[in-house]
Amino acid sequence: xxxxxxxxxxxxxxxxxxxxxxxxxxxxxxxxxxxxxxxxxxxxxxxxxxxxxxxxxxxxxxxxxxxxxxxxxxxxxxxxxxxxxxxxxxxxxxxxxxxxxxxxxxxxxxxxxxxxxxxxxxxxxxxxxxxxxxxxxxxxxxxxxxxxxxxxxxxxxxxxxxxxxxxxxxxxxxxxxxxxxxxxxxxxxxxxxxxxxxxxxxxxxxxxxxxxxxxxxxxxxxxxxxxxxxxxxxxxxxxxxxxxxxxxxxxxxxxxxxxxxxxxxxxxxxxxxxx
Amino acid sequence: xxxxxxxxxxxxxxxxxxxxxxxxxxxxxxxxxxxxxxxxxxxxxxxxxxxxxxxxxxxxxxxxxxxxxxxxxxxxxxxxxxxxxxxxxxxxxxxxxxxxxxxxxxxxxxxxxxxxxxxxxxxxxxxxxxxxxxxxxxxxxxxxxxxxxxxxxxxxxxxxxxxxxxxxxxxxxxxxxxxxxxxxxxxxxxxxxxxxxxxxxxxxxxxxxxxxxxxxxxxxxxxxxxxxxxxxxxxxxxxxxxxxxxxxxxxxxxxxxxxxxxxxxxxxxxxxxxxxxxxxxxxxxxxxxxxxxxxxxxxxxxxxxxxxxxxxxxxxxxxxxxxxxxxxxxxxxxxxxxxxxxxxxxxxxxxxxxxxxxxxxxxxxxxxxxxxxxxxxxxxxxxxxxxxxxxxxxxxxxxxxxxxx
Numbered sequence: 001x002x003x004x005x006x007x008x009x010x011x012x013x014x015x016x017x018x019x020x021x022x023x024x025x026x027x028x029x030x031x032x033x034x035x036x037x038x039x040x041x042x043x044x045x046x047x048x049x050x051x052x053x054x055x056x057x058x059x060x061x062x063x064x065x066x067x068x069x070x071x072x073x074x075x076x077x078x079x080x081x082x083x084x085x086x087x088x089x090x091x092x093x094x095x096x097x098x099x100x101x102x103x104x105x106x107x108x109x110x111x112x113x114x115x116x117x118x119x120x121x122x123x124x125x126x127x128x129x130x131x132x133x134x135x136x137x138x139x140x141x142x143x144x145x146x147x148x149x150x151x152x153x154x155x156x157x158x159x160x161x162x163x164x165x166x167x168x169x170x171x172x173x174x175x176x177x178x179x180x181x182x183x184x185x186x187x188x189x190x191x192x193x194x195x196x197x198x199x200x201x202x203x204x205x206x207x208x209x210x211x212x213x214x215x216x217x218x219x220x221x222x223x224x225x226x227x228x229x230x231x232x233x234x235x236x237x238x239x240x241x242x243x244x245x246x247x248x249x250x251x252x253x254x255x256x257x258x259x260x261x262x263x264x265x266x267x268x269x270x271x272x273x274x275x
Numbered sequence: 276x277x278x279x280x281x282x283x284x285x286x287x288x289x290x291x292x293x294x295x296x297x298x299x300x301x302x303x304x305x306x307x308x309x310x311x312x313x314x315x316x317x318x319x320x321x322x323x324x325x326x327x328x329x330x331x332x333x334x335x336x337x338x339x340x341x342x343x344x345x346x347x348x349x350x351x352x353x354x355x356x357x358x359x360x361x362x363x364x365x366x367x368x369x370x371x372x373x374x375x376x377x378x379x380x381x382x383x384x385x386x387x388x389x390x391x392x393x394x395x396x397x398x399x400x401x402x403x404x405x406x407x408x409x410x411x412x413x414x415x416x417x418x419x420x421x422x423x424x425x426x427x428x429x430x431x432x433x434x435x436x437x438x439x440x441x442x443x444x445x446x447x448x449x450x451x452x453x454x455x456x457x458x459x460x461x462x463x464x465x466x467x468x469x470x471x472x473x474x475x476x477x478x479x480x481x482x483x484x485x486x487x488x489x490x491x492x493x494x495x496x497x498x499x500x501x502x503x504x505x506x507x508x509x510x511x512x513x514x515x516x517x518x519x520x521x522x523x524x525x526x527x528x529x530x531x532x533x534x535x536x537x538x539x540x541x542x543x544x545x546x547x548x549x550x551x552x553x554x555x556x557x558x559x560x561x562x563x564x565x566x567x568x569x570x571x572x573x574x575x576x577x578x579x580x581x582x583x584x585x586x587x588x589x590x591x592x593x594x595x596x597x598x599x600x601x602x603x604x605x606x607x608x609x610x611x612x613x614x615x616x617x618x619x620x621x622x623x624x625x626x627x628x629x630x631x632x633x634x635x636x637x638x639x640x641x642x643x644x645x646x647x648x649x650x651x652x653x654x655x656x657x658x659x660x661x662x663x664x665x666x667x668x669x670x671x672x673x674x675x676x677x678x679x680x
Contacts, residue, residue: 055579108578155306181465
């Protein structure tokens, strides 16, 4: 059983939603990003999405755009991202790690080489924002033999016919993008999330994670009541940006982890008292 | 690796998946995929609808001013030793070929019931053309433009404002065309229900490369008929500058089946191919994926996209339309490069010899005419696509001469 499947099975037994955190490799620097990553499971993260920086992150709002710029300015790369995962895996062999990024750096490395290197580093899943189902065949061909899940993004604009097509070669979970927009800007419409999650779950038979626009513990709890997982990213990355702009880099790890802990608690407690 | 073979029927490309050989495709976020499919369906229907084509032809004739003249550049011909003709796209309304595409797309956007237009622009020519058709048809228009380009193309920014468009400066990345395109895609993904993205070059997710090519093919179709009338035969060579490559593909496409016609694109090599300041994606790049399509890109060892450089804002882009990548690989078209300095010299020479101030973009193609003239000889016939006029560039040229206007 993959780490992702094991984690969702365990959480299903507990009767709660998973809390998924996103940070970017190399932000604000390689060592600090690794330190934050290592602390996230202790702060309540059930799965970790690690951003692979790209020069042209077309689906990101300003928060993640600036994170990518900081990361690349510090020399982060695909190799460096995989090194971060490898270092994380020395102490943690259970928390699933999903890489999230754009196609060109992966294509540039070669799909087979990337898949082999990522599997060796301990990567469990891959989300490629600009690789829709129609174009993902060669990538899926490379990932399936090494056991890395190709995780699909489903959008509010995705109709049932597309959805049926999209879930064919996917595993792990499905990521429902709860707003039409870039990351970290618009807030998800809570009422629209529940039926969308049900629709995606029925089509895929997989756990459904919901992300984009989840900024507060209240909103995280609301989503946790109806989805199998809650993804937060920009609010955590905002803590890094704030620490940098205030000139006090020292406590950045602690600030991100305490923000994560507050959101994790909200997700954890969301269904307590539910019948 | 399979070498691409020369296709028998160029008109059959792209295939249903938007592929020109290995290039093209639809690499956008899932949120946009349904929109891209909708656009494909709407464009296919419009393309096959005689009423749409008649409406477009009407506007091209009476509003844009087509057909544009084919002009014999007598003094330049004499100097270079070949029969050189200019296809005068700079005489179109708004001063460049860009309006051909915008007119087609605005009519399509209306057919699709879209009520808001967004566009990206580099030099500002596509932004001006977009703002123009939006004003003409009464639709709000937002133009994304790199902050660096806003600074170096101030007259065009003001023109867009005069036409009622909102110009949003983009400060991310290098603040040029690539970054403006990123920001336009972010707007599109955020405003999916009402917004039409009017891409200015023959790039982006399918169907844009094919659609923009089709709208620009009026250039080559007219040229082919005009040169047959004037010279009684096809040209030996057709030359056009290439950034994203829309004027070039529009000129080339009607000649693809005429194997005797050499198709020559000219990329901007900025400070030189041996520097990191150029924009020659085919000559100095390799295949990758950006802005919705697979094509040649300037990129580093990690697959990060590099900033392009050209003195001409319209060529300052690290990619190229996917059909050019394919024509390059199969050998149907060849691509030369031109530095900033060569383009400036051609700019001055064209002004002095022909009384035409060309856009710096077009000057890149003009700069290669001596080489092409040598290839075709004194009786050889060359058609150059004079894609735009240079009024917008006088500040840049003055600065290059050490003058302050």
